[in-house]
Amino acid sequence: MPAAFEISGLRVVYPSRLGPVHALEGISLQAEDGEFISVLGPSGCGKSTLMKALAGLLPPRQGSIRIYGEPVRGPAPGVGIVFQSAVLMNWRTVLGNIMLQVEVQRLDYRAHLERARDLIRLVGIEGFEHHYPFQLSGGMQQRVSLCRALIHDPPLLLMDEPFGALDALTREMMNLELQRIWLDRRKTVLFITHSISEAVFLADRVVVLSRRPGRVQAVAQVALPRPRDLATMESPDFVRIVGELRRELQAHGGLG
């Protein structure tokens, strides 16, 4: 079994009118199949860039990226993406938004309709299939975008601060739900966040990026047993790892 993804020597420089912006430098990172990796780092250090590179959305860059052994040259089919905002289409219902992927890639519509209903049940928004995004709360919208990312059963799920726009309570609940879904489906996940405790709570491994240009500055293994619950957050191991990561981040200028 090849690694879920394998990034080596990735370097991304954006051209811009004010001169080139050096976003990532010498990133090497591997994920095992089914591994949950959280990424922390100061704002503007290139976390989103890392995700876009994995999704095959960036123009030529230096270094190599493979997903399950396949080199990434353009948009990669085996990837699902969730952004900070739900980016739902106002003109489509919940079901229509989830099925977008299926329509665009011309997959078997009927078979995926069943999957969509399954996923809707999995994330707990049954009954809202025919509602429009504006009729949903932020948390529900983000659940829809999670369904959309999972509809084509991609082995790799990329999440860019997916719960950043939610209030603290909803966010905690979404973390529990995401863990449950992940235990159920066993995707490989790259999860970008600004919250240290969220990163630790969810991950098998937490990667810390340095200030721009982003490099891998530290990696923390999280061996806490699963399923984790809110009590886990008070366990000595959890508190210790969070503390270490906070010191690591502050040593290099904080999460700023």
Next chain:
Amino acid sequence: MYQDEKAPPLPMDEPEEDAPARGVRRRGVDFLYPVVFLLVLIAAWEAAVVWLRVQPIVLPPPSAVVRSLLDDWSYLLWHAWITGAEVVLGFMASALLGVPAGILVVWSKTIERTLMPIFVTSQTVPKIAIAPLFVIWFGIGLFPKVLVSLLIAFFPIVISTSVGLKAIDQDMLDLIRSMNASKWQVFQKVRIPNSLPFIFSGLKIATAFATVGAVVGEFVGADKGLGYVLIVSNSMLETPRLFATLIPLSLIGVLLYAAVVKLEKMLIPWDVAVRGEERMVSM
């Protein structure tokens, strides 16, 4: 229709049952506000003309305008049909050409570089200056009026269409690109539906422009239509009829506008402008 078929109808025209008692306008009486305001204005006008003994040729009292409207209503109606046809045809032609033009301009940079400067420059040429030329080329029939109307109404539609096609969130573009969508699919699934609210605001502006265009076309050469009636009444100093003619003329514009709004509500019930207010369910 750009709406999912299986979706239940949106609760658009439903009255708010649990709305707070104060600060809520009832939709049913909304129209009364402008009507009452206009009635007060008209009464003041009538009073001013009588008290100040203004010559009816300069400013007729509203009662004289109403009399003229009642006396000439069949005459005015006949001419209103002509102008109405010109306006509707001019408007539809501008929509049928303007929307595809807006799409083409966004589709290809080369087309944008070729056509946009021409559109913009043509906008700076006053249409009233070209209109006499159309009379020489095409005579005084329906066609030159439709053409002037089209030329004026076309531009706002092109601009609003292209703005709407470009106004896409970067994440949305990344998302659809990550699905390996073709350029056509990006237009079909994202850009075009996203542009519909913009297109409709362009169309609403265009209804007024199309009306102006038809009248301008009639001013420079016509033997029928409300613009022609205006010119004739003006030269014969029949000021009450001049005013009376404005009523069917504005009615044409208002009806066309209302038709566009109706179409908008049917086609894009999900749009914020159409919904008016947010309705949300939370978990």
